Amino acid sequence: MPNAYISGTGFYVPPRVVTNDDLIAMGVDTTSEWIVQRTGIEARRYADEGVGTSDLAVPAARDALERAGLTARDLDLIVFATLSPDMAFPGSGVLLQQKLGLCEGPEPKFVGALDVRNQCSGFLYGLHVATGLVKSGSARHVLVVGAETHSAAIDISTRGRTVSSLFGDGAGAVVVSATDEDRGVRGTWLGADGRYAEMLCQKVWDIRKRPFIPVDANGVGQVEASHMYAQMDGRTVFKHAVEKMCMALMQACWATSTDPKEVDLFFFHQANMRINQYVAKQLSLPDDKVVHNIQRYGNTTAATIPILLAEAEREGRLKRGMRVAMVAFGSGFTWGSAMVDW
């Protein structure tokens, strides 16, 4: 049975920087101090109108493929994790497949494209699927992408400030490849608790209703703000995030007989700096082993971990031979962890 390792990492964030003060200028009654103190976020990126989630994913995917020494035609599957897909259906995976040029030329390669709908844990759910397929021999190279365009679908007003001050746009990607070397993804662990589905959700419609979106006298769909934008019980999410991230990280350590002290770097989902500091404190993890970039990008949901990995590799911080742990928690509730020998 081959091992599955991460052969390439890539990321892309749109160039437009939106600082906390920019949010105020856009009409949000907040202060930069409030946001920094509660979340650690100083700025996030917003994509321009006309740019979709699959567009952000293209440069991230190309970057990861190039670093893996592969082309899109080497891929056996695309896994696309997002909660902000370009459209309700089809998923963004097929759009990315087409934009990577896989349907063109004399020998098109119509690789499968799977969308993952697991929000902040989406990347680790995708990594779980990719690793399983590579280890089983069903695939040699799987592209796993996490990408989000939050800026179009958050309530950038005082009403929506609890949510809108957190989220940003971006994309991260990895290629998971087969190897006979003794390295790679040692395990991935997933969890979910659907009792809390409505603690962090964006409903948009109610499919039980006829029609599923209320219509006005002209038959035009009308979506209430409470359905149009994400709703979050921040305190409940915070409490469960700390608990489940600690649990998922310990699970990864126990299952691989790893003392947390043996882990070289920890890649936590970037939802809130305070959540991550709590988790690190509970598990006595040294600050210099926990990687952050939430200050610059905010919460990019499924994209946070692959962006962190790509940046850490570029900076020379993440090196071959290191043991790294990843953990995420988010809407669903869902969570996941992974232990990887880089």
Ligand code: UT7
């Ligand atoms: O990716 C996973 C998903 N998300 C998370 O992990 C987020 C988890 N939760 C959190 O990070 C925190 O709950 C938040 C940062 C979102 C909020 O912090 P909090 O300390 O839990 O604040 P709160 O929601 O309890 O609100 C406290 C006050 C409220 O005012 P009142 O009712 O006490 O007058 C809010 O209206 O803070 C107010 N508030 C703000 N004030 C200024 C909420 N957002 C803002 C804001 N600026 N941006």
